[in-house]
Amino acid sequence: MKKQQKPDNPSSSGPTSPRWADRLLEWFVAPHLLEYVQGDLQELFYKRVEQVGPTRARREYVWAVFHCLTPFFHKPLRQGTGKPISDYPQPAHTAMLRNYFKIAFRNLAKNKGYSFINISGLAMGMAVTMLIGLWIYDEISFNQYHKNYDGIAQVRRLYTDPNIQKTDGTDAMQFPMGAALKSHYHHYFKHILMAWWVSDYTVSVADKKIQKKGEFIDPGVLDMLSLKMLRGSYASLNELHSIVLSKSTSEAIFGDEDPINKKLKIDNRIDVVVTGVYADIPKNNRFGEVEFFSPWDLWVASNDWIKQNETEWGNSSFGIYVQLQPPISLETANAGINDFYQKSTPKEMADRAAKYGYEVFLYPMNEWHLFSEFKNGRAAGGQITFVWLFGCVGLFVLLLACINFMNLSTARSEKRAKEIGVRKAIGSLKNQLIQQFLSESFLVVILSFVVSMLLILIALPWFNHVADKELSLPFSNSFFWIISLVFIVVTTFLAGAYPAFYLSAFQPVKVLKGTIRLGRFAAMPRKVLVVVQFTVSVVLIIGTIVVFKQIQYAQDRPVGYNREGxxxxxxxxxxxxxxxxxxxxxxxxxxxxxxxxxxxxxxxxxxxxxxxxxxxxxxxxxxxxxxxxxxxxxxxxxxxxxxxxxxxxxxxxxxxxxxxxxxxxxxxxxxxxxxxxxxxxxxxxxxxxxxxxxxxxxxxxxxxxxxxxxxxxxxxxxxxxxxxxxxxxxxxxxxxxxxxxxxxxxxxxxxxxxxxxxVDREFAKKFSNEERISKLASFFATLVIFISCLGLFGLASFVAEQRTKEIGVRKVLGASVLNLWGLLSKDFVSLVSIALGIAIPMSWYALTSWLEKYTYRTEISWWIFAVSGAGALLITLLTVSFQSVKAALINPVKSLRSE
Amino acid sequence: MKKTILGELEELVLLVVAASSDDVYGVPVMEQLQALTGRSFTVSAVHTTLYRLEEKGFLSSSVGGATAERGGRRKRLFALTAAGGRVLLEIQQMRQQLWQSIPVGKLELLGL
Incomplete structure (x- = not known):
């Protein structure tokens, strides 16, 4: 009944409904509903052709067809809805999927040990990758709290020492530069703001004194940073003696009281009145540390030396922030102000600028965080290195976890070979088998994803502490779920693709005859994967040791004075x-x-x-x-x-x-x-x-x-x-x-x-960055080793199980436990040795270039490699031995009796 | 009973079917609705509602004659069942009660 006869169509010559829409309808709508719906649609269509003409009727027809693409019309037979027209309702492809999931669940439940290793390993890998993902997202979205993120920049200048031809840069500008920019270059900029540097001030009211970080800057800052004003407006800083507090500062000083019009003293000498309160700027912003803003003019009025510099071109001590006037691009503005000194300053200054090759340029907000290190005065790298580094580590950890999955699935393939044989014999296509194994890995990945979410929730506070961040899982963000979904799908393919193609390629005849012998090279990919895993682990171990050693070295450096007490x-x-x-x-x-x-x-x-x-x-x-x-x-x-x-x-x-x-x-x-x-x-x-x-x-x-x-x-x-x-x-x-x-x-x-x-604590802070890296590196190294060992453990237990009979025969013939242990462990030890051979030169190369950054640096001595190599071998032996000794101790009677 | 509660469109469709002298199918129901309310409805919405009402037992359906402009496809014709009639009466009763409980003169006060 699916194909409809279409006799005596009255309009075989007249306009017809769009064919593709009909096809779509026929494909989608359940057969027992199709006839009536399509009939009504057609009837309506011809009526409309007469009423409004063929073009519009066609459009309406398509529109109506689209409206039919709802679950209601797609549902397989609903009870009581119409009567089954066809004896064969459209077979839903979900039926087969359901079967796949059922089999997958049974397999998981049957092999609890493997399932545990698989899921926990994968979950840990995913958790680490997601943590790193969150971290990278936080790094990349730095400063993006501000709506004008793309237009904000800081003014910097380059200068070249004519004697030594060395170019350097600074963000400290002269006082009159602000006014000169405003009068000659205002068409480029919406805001040109003079600013003092963010520093600590004592804010006091009555007998209450608190240290707060503050910024003295021109009033336009509130608008430029698009702050969320809880009280007051963007004009709140226009008064000379005004101060705008962050919400938390206001609460720290005034509690629940209304802060507006309250008097404060800054550093016990500058009188100000609170004129506004803004919502705290999140921590991952340059201005996130600022706790109050006050007008630049007030700072000038309160510091005689600055007032004296109002027209002085010899003193560069002040910051200038700008926001571009919307259609103007950064490049245009840069080209415009490049020769600012040569063109727009008094002759004396212009001469000096020519001599030192002054160049003015804008340092845009989107580079402030990730490109905060300067080389020859220009932004060159910085935090971005770590974004790349950790990104790679995250991918590697995930890769290792996926490798485990692949290894265990292919290793267990012999156990499932019969199932595949039967499936193929009753007509399963290769494609369907691939689908089956992919859906199986999908199930495992979903389970791991749930577990990894729990792991992240547990680990996040600690991670935040170590990485000095305020990360959280953005559950309410739909974007997060989309990314998670993509992540799940990618992981499914990473982990499931190889087993799916490998297993589905078995020949049913051989499998069912029981003659399948996976050839000499069948285990090859598995071995390669183990080598990759251990290479990464060893590199991370060596890296961790060297970072530790470098910190230790710098901490032990004689400081030349006694900071105790x-x-x-x-x-x-x-x-x-x-x-x-x-x-x-x-x-x-x-x-x-x-x-x-x-x-x-x-x-x-x-x-x-x-x-x-x-x-x-x-x-x-x-x-x-x-x-x-x-x-x-x-x-x-x-x-x-x-x-x-x-x-x-x-x-x-x-x-x-x-x-x-x-x-x-x-x-x-x-x-x-x-x-x-x-x-x-x-x-x-x-x-x-x-x-x-x-x-x-x-x-x-x-x-x-x-x-x-x-x-x-x-x-x-x-x-x-x-x-x-x-x-x-x-x-x-x-x-x-x-x-x-x-x-x-x-x-x-x-x-x-x-x-x-x-003083000693302040000194210790100088190590915080390196200590953070070393903590994270050791965390990742531990995890990677753990994941690798999980995989090895699973693999070893599998090999032991496979060779039960062989072991039994050997025992009967007089092999000792030690012999058998050696036999079973040898393979893995040789794999790890190969991994060592690859990892040692790799890590030596990488670490040497890392250490070159430091003038005072530790040596990479041979014992580091020896220790980490021996450690890796020891861990391997321990992991494998558990299984091999167990296998070697089995009574041969038991293992040989089964046939 | 929860099951007898009808949505607005369901009620309208049920009334249209009840009002027609013969058994009706999707297109006339849709045209009637459009003429009465001035709003436009899609075929899919009308069909969905009709089937839902049938599921609830307020309508019964039979397969009817094919016409040329339908490309030879048959129609599914709907008729009101006793249960459908009952539920319409119930609704009417309830509405009437509510109407009667509006205080005298209240609508006039609003200038209606």
Whole structure:
């Protein structure tokens, strides 16, 4: 009944309904409904042809056909709906699928051990891949919270030192540049915003003081960053003395109270009024750390030195952010402002720009995070390396898990050969068998997916902690589910394709006769897969060890001073002036403190660099900039710097404020035979300072880099001091001392916030990036090894089972347990040895190039390879032995009796 | 009884079938609906509703004559069953009750 006779069509000459639509209808609609629906559609069609003409009627016909493509019309016979017209309702292809799933479930349930290995291995692999996927997504979507993401950029400039032809770049611009951009280049930009750098401030109201990160920037920032204003508007920063708080800051300061129009003080000197509150910017944004915004003009008004620089082209200290005017592209704007200095600045500045080859360019927001390292002044790489690295690791882990699946499926093929034979004998096509095995792997993948979701939910808090992220599974995001679906399908094919094609190719006659002997090469792909697995595992083991070793090496590097018990407190309150000596006396009185001194930079950073120095025998070609730190009299003693020559600053010599101490690197750099007693002349050519001492390098910047050449000047009156350094007596514990120290601060300078930092902890932070990598690497390595071992375990147990009879015969003939153990383990050990042979040169090559990044680096010694190789072999033996010993111990009577 | 609750379209279709003197099939039902409501319906919607009503036992169907403009295809003709009549009466009764419980003059107050 499926094919309908179509007699005496009245319009064999007139217009007909579109054929393809009819075909579609006939294909889709259940046969017992088709006749009536199609009849009605046709009838209507001819009516409409007369009413509105053939074109429109056809269109309506197609439209109506599409409306019939609903489950209702497709359903196989529904009870009570019409009467079955055909005795053979359209066989639904779901029936066969149902059978496949049933068989798959039975197989899983029958071989619980294999199923467990399969599902747990795959689940773990998927969990890792998805975690990495989430991480990569987070990295890539950095800064995308802002609607104008594509148009926001920071202004940078390149300059080339004509002496050494070295190009470098900076994001610090001159104050008048903002105004010049606004007057000459405003057609490119929607916003041109002057900004100070994000830094810590003490925000206080009444007697409440909190440290908050803030940004002083032109008011357009609220609009540029498209912040979600909970209170106030984008005009909230237009008032000079205004401040806009993030929601969490507002809650921290005012609790549930309405913050609007409340008065605050920044650093106890700038008065502001709260004019707005914005929803917190998520952490994966450059401005995510900012907790309040205040107007740039207020910062200028509050800092005399900035005000004096309003028209000064000699001082580059300020940031400029821009947002492009929509149709303008980044390239156009870049080309437009490239020669800004040469064209739009006073002659003196333009000359300097020509001499140093100044070039202005925009550093777009989409590069801020992933391309944050600069080479020759241009953005070149950065975090993007890790995105690639972890992406590869994730793929590898998934691949390993899939390899397990493939191995176990093909290994078990002999067990299922009979089933395949029977299926083929009763007419199963190769295609159908492929479908069967794919649906089987689909089932396993779905199960693993569910398990992996659970694993992720468990592991996510830990992972967030290690990776310093705020990741979560976006369950409500439909995009996430689409990706998951794609992921499942891809994994199904990765894991199931090989077994599906392999198994479906069996010849039924041979299989059913029982003569199937998988040839000598049948196990070959399996062996290759094991080798791949172990190669990856060993590379990861070696990598982990080397990363650990490198961190250890840098941590053990002598730092040149004693950071034990040292704390620093920023001197950021005007009321400290004149009170510092009192503070020291009071602190010493507590008996907890060994000393208090001042410095212009904290011990774990160098904030000041100065150029233009000259000395006797200086090569005019070499750079003349040095790291400068101003310190008070007892600073050297406080931190225990190690004098190599000369003497420390001392109050006994009245002229010490015209002297200086240099570090070892500086002494070498200066190239003076006896640096102590020599004079260094400043850039103005008149002032000079005499060297009185040389100290061992103090590691203050990167522990992987050589310390910069540094000068230490005496700052007897604490004019440049920015940090208060306190040493707690070694005999006293920090928890005991801190409350006492705080009490002294409260008494002497009540307005200041007591925000202390331990120097050793600050120093440890310099390792956080490497430590993060090492933690993640060891995590992945462990997982990879585990997954590989799971696979090996399954494979070994299978081989042992297959050779039960052989083992029985051998035992009867007198083989010892040791013999049999060797026999069964030999194969796997040789596979792992091959893997070692591949992995060792590979990892050596990769790690050597990784280590080259660091100036202070550990060696890759032979024992690393030996240890990881031996470890891999040991793990293999342990895994395999469990099975082989079990097989070797079986009573031969049992294994031989079965026939 | 839950089963007797009818959707708007179901009720309309049932009424159209009840109102016609002969047994009807999809196209006339659809045209009637269009003429009455001014809304357009697709063949698929009408068919779905008809079959659903049959499933619920409010309509019965038989196979009817083929015509040339249907390409020789037969029609499925629908007729109201006793159960269908009953459910229409029930609905009418319920509506009437509700109408009667509208306070006197309320609609006039709204200017209707």
């Amino acid at each position: 040292l704390i620093t407190i920023p001197k950021n309150d005007p009321n400290y002036v004149g009170k510092l000596d009192v503070l020291r006396t009071e602190l010493l009185k507590t008996g907890m403190v060994a000393g208090m001194e001042l410095s212009s930079s904290p011990l774990t950073a160098v904030w000041n660099n100065m150029g233009g120095f000259s000395w006797s025998g200086k090569d005019p070609e070499v750079a003349d900039d040095f790291a400068i730190t101003d310190v008070s009299y007892g600073f050297g003693q406080l931190v225990h710097w190690q004098l190599m020559a000369g003497r420390d600053f001392s109050k006994a010599f009245a002229t010490d404020s015209t002297k200086m101490i240099i570090n070892e690197t500086a002494a070498k750099y200066l190239g003076l035979k006896k640096p102590v007693g020599e004079f260094i002349t400043f850039y103005d050519g008149k002032t000079s300072r005499q060297i009185i001492g040389v100290i061992k390098d103090m590691v203050r910047n990167s522990p992987y880099e050589p310390e910069k050449r540094a000068f230490f000047f005496l700052d007897a009156n604490y004019n440049s001091a920015s940090q208060i350094d306190i040493k707690i007596k070694p005999t006293v514990s920090a928890t005991e001392a801190l409350p006492k120290i705080e009490a002294v601060f409260r008494k002497v300078v009540p307005s200041a916030a007591f925000d202390y930092k331990f």
